[in-house]
Amino acid sequence: MEKNKEIILVVEDEDIARKNLEHILVxxxxEVISVNNGKKAxxxxxxxxxxxxxxxxxxxxxxxxxxxxxxKELQPYTEVIMITGYATVDSSVEAMHQGAYYYIAKPYKIGEVRKIAREALFKRQLQLENLELKETLKRCKQISSIVGQSSTMIEVQKTINQIAPSDINVLILGESGTGKxxxxxxxxxxxxxxxxxxxxFNCGSFTEDLMANELFGHEKDAFTGATKAKAGLIKVADGGxxxxxxxxxMPLTMQVKLLRxxxxxxxxxxGxxxxxxxxxxxxxxxxxxxxxxxxxxxxxxxxxxxxxVITIKxxxxxxxxxxxxxxxxxxxxQKCQAMKKNVQSITRESMELLCQYTWPGNIRELxxxxxxxxxxxSGPEIQVGDLPEYIRNLSVETYRRHDSEFPTLEEQEKNYIKWVLDKCDGNKTKSAKMMGIDRVSLWRKIKRFGLEPQSE
Ligand SMILES: Nc1ncnc2c1ncn2[C@@H]1O[C@H](COP(=O)(O)OP(=O)(O)OP(=O)(O)O)[C@@H](O)[C@H]1O
Ligand SMILES: [Mg+2]
Known part of the structure; x- marks a missing residue:
């Protein structure tokens, strides 16, 4: 019953006043710890x-x-009540400014001290609870933030919500990196x-013996080196x-054991x-x-x-x-936060490339x-140049896919440049960057192919 008593530190250099306060609070x-000077406190x-x-x-x-x-420096959520016999407006303002919870002038009434102490402790408790709540929320978001608006992912979310509260076993199917x-x-x-x-537990990265050992645990002396009994992961997950x-x-022999x-x-x-x-x-x-x-x-x-019992594909x-x-x-x-960088957006061209790419490694690759x-x-936006080469080069491939004829290399280059310029609304700096060439080379090519904008 007494184990979770709140601890109050009383700091008072006058013996009688200190004893008195201690008595009231006990x-x-x-639980009261009292000291007679600030250094000890x-x-x-x-x-x-x-x-x-x-x-x-x-x-x-x-x-x-x-x-x-x-x-406030050492224990920021701990409140401080000031007591003094020399109550002046200045010192009380200063104390409140520095974060004191309350300022009590001597002589004080017992009831007043009790009331203010209770309120200060309540405030601290609320603050700690809030802090814990925020942490939990953050953790939950990290764990279950399934992003997606596509019809298939909405269906997946629905299924998860339906089946999560029951105890039925679930099989999740999907290519590598799809979010299993x-x-x-x-x-x-x-x-x-x-x-x-x-x-x-990854069944693909263990030999059969190790897998049994990890999943089912072992008794002491089950094999050479087993000096202590060890609980298996299935037991560790008990209730979860x-x-x-x-x-x-999973090897077939292990499958039999798991089935059991x-x-x-x-x-x-x-053993x-x-x-x-x-x-x-x-x-x-x-x-x-x-x-x-x-x-x-x-x-x-x-x-x-x-x-x-239920499949989620x-x-x-x-x-x-x-x-x-x-x-x-x-x-x-997410990454900006982790790397403490401030990149706010992705340029349209970069996003187009991201949408064109086929993503064999799925979400993990993205x-x-x-x-x-x-x-x-290096700036506030992700530019085409910040994407890996195999994605940047897509612009060429996409163009190629669209063209069914077999144009000469020269024609192909001309059409490609035209296509890129068009994509970049005629912006040459952007176009050059997208093509991986410098602006002067692009300018020469534009002249050679007669791609300058027609004067009206
Ligand atoms: N819908 C989603 N929303 C947000 N993040 C996602 C989503 N799907 C996957 N991720 C993230 O992508 C990464 C890969 O997901 P996860 O590890 O769950 O995939 P996996 O299918 O288990 O991959 P593997 O087959 O490679 O083990 C993780 O960082 C995960 O948090
Ligand atoms: Mg995985």
Whole structure:
């Protein structure tokens, strides 16, 4: 009952006044630490978490004002109440200015001290709660911010919201970088298990023995070097969710063992005889065609059905109409924050190229491209020159794709320059940059091909 008492630090050089204050506060139910000078108070603030400071203003050497300043520096959410027998308007204004919570003049009434102390402590508690809330919000946003407005992604979001609160197992399918892990985290975050652990495990990066060891744990002396028993990840995720990434890469023998865990709701640690009960939601993911693997007997059908109660198929990025600009801006703000840079936008030409590109590495690739562009950007915008060469060169390829004839190289160059100039609204500096040549060379080519704007 007494364990969470709030701690008040009383700083007062007059013995009777100090004892008196201490008595009032202890009787009210607080834990009180009292010291008779400012130096001791500051030492204490350096080592002990204090909920409230009540300090005399006038003291030898280190006065109340210094205690106040040091408190705000060391423990910013701790309130300070000033008490003094020399109440003057000046010192009270100064104290409030420096962040004191209240200013009490001697002689004070017991009730007044109690009331103000209670309010100051309440304010601190609110501030701490707010801080915690903001942190949680930030974490939640980080974990479950699935950006996307395309019809396929709206459907995915809907499915996630529908199935997250239940305990059913989910299989997430999608090419590399399409956001499988993000979706898995989001399901966990929106489930009733969100307070418990989310454990991600990549089935593709372990040998069979290691995988069993990691997932199921082992008993002491299960193998040479097993000096201590170790809980497996499935047990660690107890009450929460386990994300089995690249499940298609799990060896068949391990699949049998995993199936048993899902069916029996218990794990048998390596070298153990007694199964340990577990309550875990399984979310699996793969970039493979798991159905085909089942047909070819590379994946057990019974396990497939156990994991695949609900399937979420993530579209490749090039199949998400309109999501590229949205995601590009999402990563732009994210990366700017991380790199402390101030790049506010992406030029139209750059965005056109981003939208034309086919993104074999999907969202992860887009994220990397934007990260690189933010790092390279020297002004407030991401320019074509900040994109990797293979994306910059798209302008040539796109042009080629549009032309069915076989023009000569010369014609091809002329048409290409015309096309780029048109794209850049005739801006030669931009056009030259897009083509990767300098402005003078472009000017020469324009003259040679007779591409100057016609005078009207
Ligand atoms: N819809 C989205 N909105 C915002 N960020 C996303 C979205 N989808 C994916 N991302 C981000 O893209 C990156 C890749 O996503 P994730 O790791 O979830 O993909 P994956 O399918 O698991 O990839 P891999 O197959 O390579 O493991 C992550 O940084 C993730 O946060
Ligand atoms: Mg992944």
């Amino acid at each position: 009787k009210t139910g607080y 500051i030492e204490l603030l350096q080592s002990t978490s204090i909920d409230l400071v009540i300090t005399d203003l006038k003291m030898e050497q280190v006065d109340g004002m210094q205690v106040l300043r040091k408190t 892990e993000l979706v898995a985290r989001s399901i966990h975050q929106r489930s009733l298990r969100s307070e418990k652990k989310f454990i991600a 969710s386990i994300f089995l990434d690249e499940i298609g890469d 865990v899902i069916q029996e709701k218990e794990v048998l640690p390596v 153990g005889e007694t199964p340990v009960p577990v309550d875990v939601r399984f979310i699996a993911a793969t970039h493979r065609d798991l159905k085909e693997d089942v047909e070819k007997s590379h994946f057990r059908q019974d396990l497939f059905y156990r994991l695949n 993530l579209p490749s990025l090039s199949n998400r109409d309109g999501d590229i600009p949205l995601l590009a801006y999402h990563f732009l703000t 994220e990397n491209v934007i990260e690189r562009a933010v790092a390279l950007a």
